[in-house]
Amino acid sequence: MRARPRFAVIAAFLAVSTAHAADIGTWMAVTIDGRKVGHAEIHRIVDGDRVVTTQVLDYRLMRWKTGLPLRTEGRFEESRTGAPLAFTASATSAGQTTTVEGFARTDGTFQVSRDVDGQASVGLLTWPTAALLSEGQRLDIVRHGFAGGTTYTMRTFDALKQEVADIALTVVGDEVVELPSGNETLHHLRQTFAARPQGAAIDIWVDDRGDTRRSVRPVLGKRMELLACDEACAHAPDQDVDILRAAMVGSPRTIPRDMSDAALRYTIEVPRDRRNPFVETGEQEVVAHDYGYQLTIGPPQVRKDGDGPTPGDAAPNPWVQSTAPEIVEAAREVVGRSSNDRDRMARLRRFVSGYIAINDLGVGYASALETFQTRRGDCTEHAVLLAAMGRAIGISTRIVSGLVYMPRYAGASRVFVPHTWVQAWIKDRWVSFDSAIGRFDATHIALAVGDGDPWRFFSSLGALGSITIRRVDLPFRQMPTRPDPFQGMNRPEPYHPPTNVPASGGKP
Template identity: 45%
Template sequence: MRNRTAALLLVLSMCPVPGLMAHAEGANADTTWMTVLLGGRKIGHLEIEHQRTGDVVTTTQTLVIELNRNGTGVPMGVTTHSTESAAGEPLAFYSRSSLSSSDSTVEGKRQSDGNFAVSTSVGGETRMITLSWPPGAVLSEGQRLALVKAAGHPGEHYEMSMFDPASQAVARVDMEVIGNERVVLPDGPRMLNHQRQVLQTPRGAQTMDLWLDEQGMARKGTLQMLGHELEMLACNKACAMAPVQNVDMFRVAMVDSPRLLPPEMRNDFLRYRIHMQPGAPQPVINTDEQHVTRLGASDWVVDVGNAQPGGESPPDEQDTLPNAWVQSDAPAIRQLATRAVGGASDDLQKMRRLRSFVSDYITQHGLDVGYASALEVVRTREGDCTEYAVLLAALARAENIPTRVVTGMVYADRFAGSSRVFVPHAWVQSWINGRWQSFDAALRRFDSSHIALDTGDGDPWHFFNAASLFGQMRIEEISPAWQLAGNTPPSVAAEPPASPGGRP
């Protein structure tokens, strides 16, 4: 699986899964149903329809899940459609994601010169590009053919280049044929071929196990999500479409804090000791405000505060350009940015005014939005931390200020019925006076209780990729500056009440 596609599946179970496809000879469509479970609880279903007509093969996958976010059920889904020759040559692809009130779509069609004309629509705005097909990359049928070819060779290792329609990117995945195994499915036991795919990322490996029938159709798939096993199991339609069970995404994703962090402590330097499950990737990144030191195979020290340049790469062209989710070139975005910065004299003053503007602009604080683009937020004025972040990033880029969207976690005294926890969060970094500086429009201020896991260009896959680490993470110790210096602790103020407007 491609990094960002795998990430979305890991967190929201809503991307097409390479290998989960049916195969049919003839002109009639063959449909496969799968139930999707997280930690043994049903969260959705996957429908795969495969049809071959002459030399053209079409595969359509529709994944629908529902996760609870702090008491609110959020149904989400994605549909992908690939058209290929019987030999697996790509001809066309399509993807529709339901992450917010407005669907996002991607459609690509092969042209006479071999390139693909690709249109992307997010938030009601459509963008067109020309894509040169990546050498060796395959869609659904090409993946199935590779799986079938390798199935008879236990112990074999091979590589597959998987194309993801949602982002037009390729993941080069290491495959291993483990061999035939007896697998118990809802409809009874089957002898299936076990293959494992491993995607190497800069911070570790992401692994998914597949159990395939003789036609290369996956009857079972497993991977780790938020510290729990996610399973996809083939079964009949009634089983796949059975009602979902309540799984609260926020409760699953919370990380306990080993101590209370009063405001005065968060305003100063903090050192964290973080432990991950064995084999989990590095959870945190270096930034200009955060320094990471590895202690061993599963432990890291993270220092937040004492900002200085050099912790991460300086801005490049991508940090100022508009994209499908951060539409900084849209007239509505540019007009808002001009209005918000007013007569600001430098980029720091501009960012402070933009942060304040966005904090006040979003008036409906809903947890049922999912993930909206900047233009959607301009229209609806609603969302949670991700909507604050993408809108602030778009406004900053409209003012030619290099800006990235940060995915991480932040401390909350109380959240969703729990106390002293770190929860998923998003904010932005902007390039100010030679270094990256953070601005948090959702909470109105940035402090040392923000721990960065990833940075990106504002598309949702970065957020979901980083958030997948939460269930595998434990914060074992938090040391404030005075403790590290061996000083007497300052007087601690009473724990403040939870802020209704300061939601992650």
């Protein structure tokens, strides 16, 4: 049910360049709160007019008692001046791999291929103006120099997410940094997103060549650190870190079922230097205060102009394969002759709740099609499959990531845990459906909405370490108790799956 922390921000695991001298490799130890969880290997090779930078990051996190191995790789080919020529980036979690490859064509565009666990697509990309890959970033750092107080903006390209980010950099000054191999005098740089200068910062320490020797970033309230060292140090035994515990947010009170069925008002404290981590969804209203935010969560409201579905909420993508024949056929059979969208989504919700037979914390972020074939996963698999089946019958859907209250979970009591669910556009409003739990109520706190892309989902989890829930109350003006909009259809009842559905938990 909870989210798996793959942390997309680590896919390009050093936010700026990790380029190194020709034919020399660098090893790094990866730690979380001082406990070693993995290693990184970085190489830079100069071949004539081309520079090839390769990066590999291997680490493992624990989610309760289940280990989650993760691996990201990147290969970036650029000119000696930092012009992008080609790139390959991949991320692997629990045996599932996403790979993106691109190369410059003679007309100046990039041909980009994307493979999500065997589902391939090809397209063209116009390279974003001034966007830099690894070597270009290193050159830009050296060009601006290391005088304390220097500030500038760098445009970076994330090959795996296919996204551009403007990074604001500030030179903090020179510092003596203790590394496993000894002390080094390095240049301390601090970076934030230029559009959100008050957001969480990433600190890096580089040498005179602009090569990163140390980096520190917050991850779910913990401190992730990469430290340059020798190969033996990088491959020293790893330790277990339970990241699920770090992602939980304590509740100031027990929330009984009859209270969660009504509207609830939350008083939430967020540090002043952090951006708003919450989103308005039509069921969640967000009001800023000096101490943080006040959230009111209740029945769905009519959305304002511009807040309705986008074309992406109705379209298939590599994670939500709503045009896959087996998903379309199953969705049509589940809804039968029903013409009421609320009723049809309720039937799909009930189907998915019973269809995913194995709650598996070890599954990587699986796509809708893979989930349909294996019948295993947790809340993210529930969400992508339900969203795909909704789109398959013409209902716009989007995936919401956030928190949900649990009286007890993974050995902890009275906590909010990371969670995902689905919103469907029904008439003039967004309505939530939660197939992992089986019901949606006012204890669902939304942090982000998206089209099912896991990188957007994991980015939303970065705020969890900064959230403190101070109060949970009924609103001052009590909103009406949430009626059962499905007239009993949320109650479990026997279901006979379509004949085309695999009968076992394995792939056919």
